[in-house]
Amino acid sequence: MKLRNIIMPLCLALASVCQADRLVTRAADIIECKVTAVDEATVKYRKPGEPFDREISRGDIFKIKYDNGEEETFPALSASAPTSPADRAAYGPQYRNTETEPDWNAFPPAGRRYHIGDWYSENGVEGIVIWTTSDGRHGRILNKRKFNTSMFSKPSPFFTGPADIPLGMSDTANGYANMLALSRFIADNPQYGNDMFPIRDMLAALGQGWYLPSAKELEYLEKLRDSEVAYSGENTRFNGKTVKWHKILNHVSKSHGGDKHDDYYRLSSTEVYSPGGASATFEALYGDPQAPQFALLKVTSEAAERTKPFIRTRGLPFYAFHLF
Numbered sequence: 001m002k003l004r005n006i007i008m009p010l011c012l013a014l015a016s017v018c019q020a021d022r023l024v025t026r027a028a029d030i031i032e033c034k035v036t037a038v039d040e041a042t043v044k045y046r047k048p049g050e051p052f053d054r055e056i057s058r059g060d061i062f063k064i065k066y067d068n069g070e071e072e073t074f075p076a077l078s079a080s081a082p083t084s085p086a087d088r089a090a091y092g093p094q095y096r097n098t099e100t101e102p103d104w105n106a107f108p109p110a111g112r113r114y115h116i117g118d119w120y121s122e123n124g125v126e127g128i129v130i131w132t133t134s135d136g137r138h139g140r141i142l143n144k145r146k147f148n149t150s151m152f153s154k155p156s157p158f159f160t161g162p163a164d165i166p167l168g169m170s171d172t173a174n175g176y177a178n179m180l181a182l183s184r185f186i187a188d189n190p191q192y193g194n195d196m197f198p199i200r201d202m203l204a205a206l207g208q209g210w211y212l213p214s215a216k217e218l219e220y221l222e223k224l225r226d227s228e229v230a231y232s233g234e235n236t237r238f239n240g241k242t243v244k245w246h247k248i249l250n251h252v253s254k255s256h257g258g259d260k261h262d263d264y265y266r267l268s269s270t271e272v273y274s275p276g277g278a279s280a281t282f283e284a285l286y287g288d289p290q291a292p293q294f295a296l297l298k299v300t301s302e303a304a305e306r307t308k309p310f311i312r313t314r315g316l317p318f319y320a321f322h323l324f
Helices: 002-018 085-090 175-188 198-204 215-226 245-255 301-313
Strands: 021-025 030-038 042-046 054-057 061-065 071-073 119-122 125-132 139-142 228-230 242-244 321-323
Touching: 021 042, 125 215, 125 245, 175 198, 175 321, 215 245, 228 245, 242 245
Parallel strands: none
Antiparallel strands: 021 030, 021 061, 030 042, 042 054, 061 071, 119 125, 125 139, 139 321, 228 242
């Protein structure tokens, strides 16, 4: 009887430790715990081995993954970020997302046929080919460098003016169109000087035509990098081998003095509002913190403190694309 009295509480204790919920925060942290209460303002939880409840603001939680497999996602709490259809409509057509294809006829055809993984070098523009039209004479290239990667420094935002001002960069598939829309915004709003667009200045320093890719262009790159190919191309190192594209792209970049392009968090040029996900003010990460991020960073100097949790992602890097 005494042995049973000892074993039963021990088993119950072990069971309580094994059955852990998981809090996923908007800073992409994961807390193993047991959720004890959820109300309108806070989430209370208890960590294994602790006899007391802890508390975290509901606005800091992206989702709860319960031990029974169920998940509960929490909308971002942001005074300046419209998350409902009615709120978005009040901001006007700038936040009604569009999806367009570049006008390839506006670009002169390349001097030869290109394939994914080739090194492009024509008319002073160089980069890694990541997508082509069917004839290989037009496509997208990736700059060999990556940007905004300084360790332990505040990430450079895209816009430092009022974070709730729509820039008109509403295209989810065409980052080049977003940059053209931004140029129109600046021309129509001279009160916002060029110094208020730090990332645009970085892109301009690369030369004409470089742009911050859209969310879907980054999603395409993510899928491309993780896919395998029976390679046959100009990179003899990989000819005849089945290899993931990220090995080829990174090899081409590094062989031309560039960087690896394996970052999990990246900035896009798409102003996206999605319930429970991103806001253009970057009050929250875009989508699931455990998935690749494609968020436009607009933050005022007063709100810059909110970016501190993201410094550990090496400054929220961004890539530069170019059309040919």
